[in-house]
Amino acid sequence: MTITLDLAKKSQKVKVADISGGWGIRQRLGCLGIHPGDIITVKRSAIMRGPILISVHGNQVALGRGVARKIIVEAVE
């Protein structure tokens, strides 16, 4: 089952299934090591529908809510 990344729970480990944004956002996420198939851990989220903090390939990235909504992920056991 897939969900968008903004709905993932804290400390949840997920795998990127697809990125639904356009060219720019795909490139920008790709540069930070976020491609389909990569494993992401949600570390925390800010209040008031603020950004989420994720960990990917040992590195921390903050993603705005709107950006996270474009990343489609599936849960990893």
Next chain:
Amino acid sequence: MRIALMGQPNSGKSTIFNHVAGYKAVTSNFPGKTVKYELTKFNLLGRTVELADLPGTYSLTSFDLAELETRKYLLKGNVGVVINVIDASLLGRSLELTLQLLELKLPMVICLNMIDEAERKGIKIDIEKLSKILGVPVVQAIALKGKGVKELFSIAYKTGEEKRIGQTLNFSKDVEEVITQLSTQIKKKQITQEFNVPVRFLALKYLENDSYFMENYKKKNNDLFKETVHFQNILKETHGRQSDVVISSERHHLSMNIYESVVSLTKPHTSLIDYLDNILMHPFLGYISLGLIFYLFFNLIFSVGKIVEEPLLDYFYRLIPLIEKSIDSGTLLFSIISGIIQGLAGGIAIVLPYLFPFLFGLAILEDLGYLPRIAFLLDAFLHKIGLHGKAIIPFILGYGCTVPAIMATRILESERDRFIASVLTTMIPCAARMIIIFALVAFYISPQAALAIYILNIIVIIISGKILSRLLPEITPGMILEIPAYHIPSIKVALAKTWLRMKEFIFVAWPLLIVGSTILSLLKYYKTDILINNLFSPLTSLLGLPLVVGTTLIFGVLRKELSMLMLIQAIGTSNVAAVMSATQIMTFTIFVIFYVPCVATIAVLWKEIGSKRTLFAVAFTFVLAVILATITRFIY
């Protein structure tokens, strides 16, 4: 020979640059602070070489201004050797840029920087194996401590001399086939010369749908455009994904394969600093700490400044009566001498005590890596004014100096965001205006009044942001920001950075201050100031300010702090409170904070957002200043 430092943001290029250049480039712990490149010449093995510190880029695809600038520099074709600086603790991701650089077929050396940080994270890298796979020399370094930098440059120089080029690594077979076929088409059209790039590099950029290269030949070469679309579609059909995703995934997998074959992982050492985020990024404690940090920060500046300002000012103002004894106060000579003394006094007694602690504190916060955390905490709030979290970085830098802050708006992706952020940045009280707030309002009225000005300023910025984002109703692209690991700031580096920023004041602003103050003396001597003051009288009387303030406002456009120093001179006493009421001091300060940005800011705005928008910013801030100051006059 030309050597170019190239690497992903925050990998330590500027730190290496500063080692050879003396302290010239600003380093800090957030991605993307080098927005234009710095050049330096230095002596290497008895020869003069030129070193360029290019803005950090995650890839060679063109989607932001800093990256375009970097690529342009590399493609100009006179770079002797590229030093690819890599944060060793992020090797896997960094290799994606390395692979693209290899495609450019330029002589190259890899610098594995922050090797100590990588070891702490439990990452051990087999240097020889990595060098063999990529076909280029690999040098380890800890740039912050200066380790390995010397060796790096001598190897780089040798590589440049030998014109040693690395390996081009192959992607999956079917993708390679498409690349080869497209390359053949490109070769037929002989179009690579005009870009000065290898065929394979161009073929990849076309498959990645890179707007810069695509635009360029959509107009000129329609056949090739059709071919490209054809090959893009082949990749799309066979992989079920957009062609640019196919290429970036290929690079990603290749990087990961290299990473896995050269890295052995051990248990990471955790230290206390790794737990800092549990407080500083906490949904509740994070905001408390943010408020506390800035409260303490400004309190510190004020207390340090006040201790130093009073005795120094006293000292200087005791000098003038002494001179009066030997030179008649009605003469031209006396006017000039007192002008010079007041200019000197302004610099030493008023500006330096506040400027130094402020810049030093900012340097510490930057190097620690706190700024991106603020972007995370405030993203939701910035969305309310139509921007996103990253915009906080130019805003915070704006409390130092507006010029670099406006340049930092380049980290924002959309033109609209850059425009709004630039206009709002001009309204943030820079260090020069901070001096006015502290030395005038905090000193003569109360520290609480100074704090109130800062709060009012933020409210005005929020409202202006709302207005501007209403006028330009476009959706901000959303924040994607790397949050780097904390680094314990080095006092030496922070002091060097403070000095670099102070130099601007000491060598540019201070002489201007002395000249300005002398000119004012002369104007007074020849009674020309009355003419100028009368010219400004509609404005000064609207704001209820003394007539003599008029002249000082012109100086304020040159440099913001000049208007206060000139004010002290114009009213003829260092005790402002004796001549101006609290209301007048407040009105004056509010007006000076908001009205027309200084000359240097106007120049950089002109370059970054264009003439029309700059004029808009000037008019907007002027009208705002008049309105706010008039309100202050009547309600304070």
